[in-house]
Amino acid sequence: MAKTKRKIKPVPDGILDTINNRVSKKSEYSTANSGRLGRRRGKRSNPDYEQVTCYIRKQTHKHVKIALLRSGKGKEFSELVEDLLFDWLKFKS
Numbered sequence: 001m002a003k004t005k006r007k008i009k010p011v012p013d014g015i016l017d018t019i020n021n022r023v024s025k026k027s028e029y030s031t032a033n034s035g036r037l038g039r040r041r042g043k044r045s046n047p048d049y050e051q052v053t054c055y056i057r058k059q060t061h062k063h064v065k066i067a068l069l070r071s072g073k074g075k076e077f078s079e080l081v082e083d084l085l086f087d088w089l090k091f092k093s
Contacts, residue, residue, distance in 0.1 A: 043078070061077075064080065065077060068080065
């Protein structure tokens with residue numbers, strides 16, 4: 001059975017607005033020496049974060065990354081996923 005390629009529509013204009021309007025919940029990581037300037041602690045070494053894996057279509061991932069870059073807010077893909085999951089939990093309760 002031949003695979004049919006699913007056509008992905010371009011990113012709708014409203015999606016960029018949604019991303020731009022979301023409250024950025026960037027974590028303020030504490031460094032080992034809070035008085036020192038330097039790099040902030042990465043998510044990998046932060047005990048408040050857990051790495052998870054999920055499967056999404058390549059085109060969806062590509063369009064989301066482009067939309068995040070266009071937003072100019074510096075929001076990471078993982079932050080967007082966390083925001084969406086948090087909103088979903090609020091909606092479910």
